[in-house]
Amino acid sequence: MTKSARQPGAALAEDLVQPFQVDRGDVRGRLVRLSASIDQILASHAYPEPVANLLGELLVVAAATAGAFKFHGSLSLQTSSDGPVPLMIAEYRAQPEESRGAMPGRARLRGYARCDAGKVMEALAAASPSASVMETVLGKGSLAFNVESGPSAEHYQGIIAIVGPTIVESVHDYFRRSEQIDAALRVDVGRAPNGQWQAGGVLLQRMPRPGLAERSDDDWRRALALVGSSGRADFLNPGLDPRGMLQRMFPEDDVRVFDPVSVEAQCRCSRDRVDSVLRSFPPEEIAEMVVDGEITVTCEFCNHRYLFLPQDLGLPKQLGLNETH
Numbered sequence: 001m002t003k004s005a006r007q008p009g010a011a012l013a014e015d016l017v018q019p020f021q022v023d024r025g026d027v028r029g030r031l032v033r034l035s036a037s038i039d040q041i042l043a044s045h046a047y048p049e050p051v052a053n054l055l056g057e058l059l060v061v062a063a064a065t066a067g068a069f070k071f072h073g074s075l076s077l078q079t080s081s082d083g084p085v086p087l088m089i090a091e092y093r094a095q096p097e098e099s100r101g102a103m104p105g106r107a108r109l110r111g112y113a114r115c116d117a118g119k120v121m122e123a124l125a126a127a128s129p130s131a132s133v134m135e136t137v138l139g140k141g142s143l144a145f146n147v148e149s150g151p152s153a154e155h156y157q158g159i160i161a162i163v164g165p166t167i168v169e170s171v172h173d174y175f176r177r178s179e180q181i182d183a184a185l186r187v188d189v190g191r192a193p194n195g196q197w198q199a200g201g202v203l204l205q206r207m208p209r210p211g212l213a214e215r216s217d218d219d220w221r222r223a224l225a226l227v228g229s230s231g232r233a234d235f236l237n238p239g240l241d242p243r244g245m246l247q248r249m250f251p252e253d254d255v256r257v258f259d260p261v262s263v264e265a266q267c268r269c270s271r272d273r274v275d276s277v278l279r280s281f282p283p284e285e286i287a288e289m290v291v292d293g294e295i296t297v298t299c300e301f302c303n304h305r306y307l308f309l310p311q312d313l314g315l316p317k318q319l320g321l322n323e324t325h
């Protein structure tokens with residue numbers, strides 16, 4: 001049975017983070033469902049399928065683990081490694097509670113992978129059968145958690161090693177070592193029959209209950225088993241209502257749901273930002289960027305192209321044209 005702790009606002013059913021609590025065992029969690037948002041992020045680049053899958057996994061991990069840190073700001077996860085995808089970033093920005101009042105929570109998601117598609121396919125073709133896709137594509141390296149919190153913009157950074165076979169396994173390794181976070185994670189990424197990217201996941205966190213350690217251990221293991229045995233299809237089904245999904249996951253428990261946070265894909269780039277970055281360069285360097293009388297800047301995250309003419313930046317019109325003569 002699911003019940004609301006508070007009446008949730010009108011949330012999108014398909015792109016959201018649904019916080020919940022399982023009364024037995026005091027287990028808290030965050031259910032993540034991403035549909036249009038993750039499709040927009042993954043489809044805006046021509047990533048090889050295994051790279052899109054890995055980036056999708058990182059995006060769900062960001063949305064799910066954001067609740068494990070006590071913050072209302074942004075969490076970014078960044079891989080840095082020696083494989084054919086040397087860098088991936090997933091960024092989850094929650095709207096601060098103080099700025100939204102009684103409005104439903106919203107969060108923005110963006111991410112990208114730096115990737116040479118040809119090298120990725122070569123590496124996968126040459127990989128030993130025992131190596132996972134993540135090990136082959138990312139190689140050896142680290143995963144950094146950057147947390148920026150609240151109006152005072154406090155920073156926290158944690159860096160962990162990438163350990164196979166998946167990103168989720170690397171994060172589990174981190175949770176196991178961490179004394180503050182007793183948590184487990186499950187993530188699924190795939191395509192719907194219409195080709196659209198879908199993803200889902202659950203972060204479970206155990207709330208300490210003094211004096212009941214033994215029973216609490218049993219309840220915790222049971223919750224982990226229930227989440228682990230849930231069908232992948234449920235996580236990838238945008239039509240399944242999150243409450244219905246939690247009910248199927250914990251059929252014998254009271255599950256309390258809190259206000260959901262709706263998630264959308266949104267980049268932070270803008271013409272103004274690109275403009276001020278360009279103006280910070282010396283004119284000779286800007287001249288080198290001019291091709292056919294124009295400067296093109298492409299955002300690595302959302303792949304949006306910004307076009308500038310030299311005169312937009314207060315420079316002579318003819319700038320950069322002399323080399324083509």
Ligand SMILES: [Zn+2]
Nearest residue numbers: 267269299302
């Ligand atoms: Zn952008």
